[in-house]
Amino acid sequence: MKTINDILAAIKPTFLQGTLAGQEYPAGTFFTFWNYDSSEEYYSNKPAKLIRYYWVYCYSEDPKELEIDLNAAIKALRSAGYIVEPATDIATDEPTYTGKMITVISMETLEV
């Protein structure tokens, strides 16, 4: 399964959430992401499935570009096998940028 970073970086600049401390935001549109939870499912007392939960954020100076790039990301993530939930707005701390976020889930079958 392609990583979320690789999928998003193929569309627009991508960073781990929180790693732009002290920096200007990139011009235009960019993505950030964060793996906020993980869990395992067991079969016969052995871990059989690894589930990871991510927040993927899209920030842009242009709301129209944001929609275009986020939709491209959603399509690419689903094609790569990720489960993607509908987008919601997210507050930004930079007044000239708007943001949206999606929850993305990956399920990986482990060798039992």
Add this chain to the structure above:
Amino acid sequence: MARLKLQFDAWKELGESLDKLGGDLKATTEEALIKSHAAITPGIVAAFGKHNDTGTMMGALRDKSKVEWEGMTASIPIGFDISAGGVASVFLMYGTPRMAPDRKAYNAIYGGKVKKQINEIQMDVFKKAIERAMR
């Protein structure tokens, strides 16, 4: 701003049972929501309170909420009123490009343990109401 509703698995079935027994479904619903709110708000204060530089965010905490009804659906505001200065809570929970998310802050409102706690409290309130109605 988040809202607590009845969320444990069997709430519809228990609600119907209580109603059939002549119990006060409205009062029981409100009690379940108020008790859930009271149980998790201290955790929210603990998780977010350490980020209280100006007092603006904590001033927007919905710690004295009332149950609100929309038709047959009840809910109680929980967490922070974004329009009243609580937007920083969003930054803390979800982060910003310049600040990583605070997991404890997020879990204090949306975490699995909190959801389980709310479910148990609400189910307990309904079960006790049914027991009273059966007497």
